[in-house]
Amino acid sequence: MKSIIEILKEHDIAPSMQRVKILEYLRNYKTHPTADMIYQALVDDIPTLSKTTVYNTLKTFTEKGILLALSLFENEVRYEYNKDPHIHFKCMKCNKIYDLNHSFDHYNDNLVDGHKILEHHVNLKGICKDCLKVEN
Amino acid sequence: MKSIIEILKEHDIAPSMQRVKILEYLRNYKTHPTADMIYQALVDDIPTLSKTTVYNTLKTFTEKGILLALSLFENEVRYEYNKDPHIHFKCMKCNKIYDLNHSFDHYNDNLVDGHKILEHHVNLKGICKDCLKVEN
DNA sequence: TTCAACTTTGTACCGGTTACAAAATTGAAA
DNA sequence: TTTCAATTTTGTAACCGGTACAAAGTTGAA
Ligand SMILES: [Mn+2]
Ligand SMILES: [Mn+2]
Ligand SMILES: [Zn+2]
Ligand SMILES: [Zn+2]
Numbered sequence: 001m002k003s004i005i006e007i008l009k010e011h012d013i014a015p016s017m018q019r020v021k022i023l024e025y026l027r028n029y030k031t032h033p034t035a036d037m038i039y040q041a042l043v044d045d046i047p048t049l050s051k052t053t054v055y056n057t058l059k060t061f062t063e064k065g066i067l068l069a070l071s072l073f074e075n076e077v078r079y080e081y082n083k084d085p086h087i088h089f090k091c092m093k094c095n096k097i098y099d100l101n102h103s104f105d106h107y108n109d110n111l112v113d114g115h116k117i118l119e120h121h122v123n124l125k126g127i128c129k130d131c132l133k134v135e136n
Numbered sequence: 137m138k139s140i141i142e143i144l145k146e147h148d149i150a151p152s153m154q155r156v157k158i159l160e161y162l163r164n165y166k167t168h169p170t171a172d173m174i175y176q177a178l179v180d181d182i183p184t185l186s187k188t189t190v191y192n193t194l195k196t197f198t199e200k201g202i203l204l205a206l207s208l209f210e211n212e213v214r215y216e217y218n219k220d221p222h223i224h225f226k227c228m229k230c231n232k233i234y235d236l237n238h239s240f241d242h243y244n245d246n247l248v249d250g251h252k253i254l255e256h257h258v259n260l261k262g263i264c265k266d267c268l269k270v271e272n
Numbered sequence: 273t274t275c276a277a278c279t280t281t282g283t284a285c286c287g288g289t290t291a292c293a294a295a296a297t298t299g300a301a302a
Numbered sequence: 303t304t305t306c307a308a309t310t311t312t313g314t315a316a317c318c319g320g321t322a323c324a325a326a327g328t329t330g331a332a
Contacts, residue, residue, distance in 0.1 A: 115225050
């Protein structure tokens with residue numbers, strides 16, 4: 001697997017310690033975290049870490065195409081490293097966000113009612129597998 | 137067409153002047169407005185109107201099932217009265233939000249990867265019909 | 273070793289939203 | 303019609319995710 005430092009260099013980003021740790025976190029934990037979740041997860045490891053650095057870094061990564069920024073359901077931006085086409089499901093009970101490998105290619109580069117479609121986001125909501133088990 | 141006051145009464149909501157005006161606005165202008173847009177549109181008519189009232193009212197209407205609250209793309213909640221199944225398209229140029237009558241029934245009451253789907257939101261993004269014309 | 277460019281940090285601020293308590297309004301009982 | 307508790311509205315302060323900005327720290331090439 002490609003190293004975090006390699007990935008950063010390929011995208012013309014200097015691999016500072018903070019940037020490496022943040023990207024590492026996003027590659028390891030595919031939980032679609034918010035900026036604050038990332039900050040909380042890393043601040044023990046980097047006690048001087050600033051939230052501004054997390055926000056700056058996520059902005060840089062998104063602009064350079066390493067990350068995707070998602071507006072899923074609530075009013076916070078969530079970030080993900082996984083760029084394979086997929087859709088999202090959020091459990092209304094445990095709030096976990098799942099990736100589902102359903103593709104919606106039929107919208108890609110298409111006109112719908114005369115509008116040119118450049119992005120599509122499919123967000124499902126319900127009760128997840130695990131929470132369904134507990135319910136019974 | 138059913139009167140606004142009838143609709144409110146059917147949902148056990150006292151038809152105050154503010155509530156009537158707010159619901160009237162949402163039924164007349166299907167633009168998926170934010171709380172602030174509604175406030176701006178009505179404050180000339182009701183000079184004493186408070187933003188808190190708008191927020192309170194939208195919360196009440198949503199809880200009682202008169203309105204849908206949508207997290208479409210940016211970090212603001214948008215409200216709509218239209219509850220016919222449809223999907224959304226936002227123009228990246230003029231920022232208008234369009235309703236598209238595409239149905240995704242195949243998710244309704246379905247299990248996907250073992251998860252029980254209760255809601256689905258399809259959000260498309262691109263350049264709208266009108267803006268495509270201007271572009272050339 | 274030097275120094276300009278880059279990166280990180282802390283603080284103040286912003287905009288959408290919520291909490292809360294006071295004021296105004298309502299409507300049903302007396 | 304009057305009364306008064308319940309409901310609704312209002313204004314203010316606070317909250318929270320995010321951004322602006324300037325100072326401090328770090329880096330790396332000359
Ligand atoms: Mn995902
Ligand atoms: Mn709509
Ligand atoms: Zn769950
Ligand atoms: Zn447009």
